[in-house]
Amino acid sequence: DADVTQTPRNRITKTGKRIMLECSQTKGHDRMYWYRQDPGLGLRLIYYSFDVKDINKGEISDGYSVSRQAQAKFSLSLESAIPNQTALYFCATGDGNHYGYTFGSGTRLTVV
């Protein structure tokens, strides 16, 4: 089983719909992150969490919300999806040291 699992892998949704992307990890890491990736713009941080009671906005949090249900679970919600939220979304985990992050396989989201 993958260390960081994202569901769904692909999703097409309509403008205005609410959608949730889920992430779970077996790494035992406290820190979890949500990024989106767009061509030419790289990885941009949406939200991050250092423990269950700690949630922080990243550089592009508008239009998104998150929930840290447990140490191992971190969900990203789009309350009312819009087409410019079409992107590849990655969840990542880290333990705060020099060793960087472990990424999930990604969710390709298309908003039509």
Add this chain to the structure above:
Amino acid sequence: QKEVEQNSGPLSVPEGAIASLNCTYSDRGSQSFFWYRQYSGKSPELIMFIYSNGDKEDGRFTAQLNKASQYVSLLIRDSQPSDSATYLCAAKPTDKLIFGTGTRLQVFP
């Protein structure tokens, strides 16, 4: 000015050559630096990290860090077609990684 800058490429090198990928960063407080490889449509995969000035070698990969010049590089020796991917540089100035936009590497036979 972007916090982490990379040339988007593509960088084209022949098989067996050395590929040199470069990255600059703006926050002098950055302590750790990372190189990730990302194949098209796939997730980033950590190749190397470095936090001390100088070189760090791992197999065909060498990371180089020069904090005075705020410069990080990745050398790939004996490049293979399977190395063709986008390489992301990341710096860690605080508690989170800041990524560059990546350099696309193409290794041709």
